[in-house]
Amino acid sequence: MDRGLLHGEGVFETLHLRPSGPWLLDEHLDRLERSAALLEIPLPPRSDLAELAFQGARAWPGDEGALRLIVTAGPPPVVYATVGPIPGSVLRERREGIRLITADRGIQTPPPWSLVTAKSLSYAENLAAKRWAIRQGADDLLWLTPDGHALEAPTANLVWLTGTTLCTVPPDGILAGTTAAYLLEHAADLGLTADIRKITATDLPAADGIWLASSLRGLAEVHTLDGTKRAASEWTPRLLALLGFS
Template identity: 40%
Template structure:
């Protein structure tokens, strides 16, 4: 895997192997910080494009506000993104992810830590776009609307505290699956560790209600552009039976973009006849 590129908010490219974060940084010792990530790749015009750049910066700002962090230096992150894109070798690695990171800074006091990191998109993400993914359903301790009423649980924030999400994905892989969709105690479907669920029910596109769920920028993209193709995406209270009886389903995310769900806990799921249209809409 090619080495990632690191940029500071003044627009300089830094040595990714040199120390940047202090050992007592609260982002390291407590996961006290936020991040966002967006895909960068060449467009049809041959120029590199940062997908939904402004929307990801907006979400970084919302996440920082939820955690009561200082407002991100938006202009600085713009400089960092531009520097990374200018320095990236798109011939060698045509798709990459840029992560925007902001922590509370050193525990002993000081400025927040802020940087942007660009790394190649994982080959598995590209493969899963094409072949689809096998998912498993795993329980999560709270219903979405319960979390929404508990601001101390940081609903809607993309925080650095991602250990549970990553543990869920590791559990899935260890048991022969590619990814996860969480299920609330009420039995309602929620989201994946790093993705959003959309199902096709008789030509209607449905996605779980987003109470207490991180707002998906890829879903927003789909909801904005689907009507131009005669499709509509609606929020709904979905349960596992809705997924298992669907005409197809997908997981959406900023890096992988769109991956068809091929099975749920070993039960095969058909590929939706709308799969090609959603790929066109999302420019997969």
């Protein structure tokens, strides 16, 4: 029995499988390394993890799929890879957008042992938060600091547009997003500028477009924020195309 698995002691990455292979593999392996360092889990050689990802991609017959790479703490560390379809709820959120609510996460400054900047297998509270949001009549929630600044969603990052500036929040007290980073790096391809800045829940409704970004969803446009309906952004299809979703 894998002792790490029984304590949620492991790190993982979820990658979008495309006909071209596992998307943003290098960026995901970079983040896996940062997560593993925080949990003090020794990783196998990077080339082995990359080869495993390619094997997973070759094993998947569909147009798009989900690859999970997992390394548990053990000891000894154990590597797992799973491949499967994109969940229907994820495809629907990408296509139709979401109702998002904001909620205080209750943590102003994470303590020094905090793992909020790591993608760990201790994911039960993230999933519980999402279930709570659904009980409130929403699809997802955006965590805030007690003083009202946006952090992240339990399984996605916040991206918004102000005029022609595409923004996300600084990577403090959150898991830095690979999809959000890609969008900002390539914003110029669409004639947009990019910026990393803080935003409060009070200022967020004035944004010209709000999305949650994650590897499988790509983007889910926020069509309803804290119960208030928003106009659809003309940028949603362009940003999805920039991510390779069309």
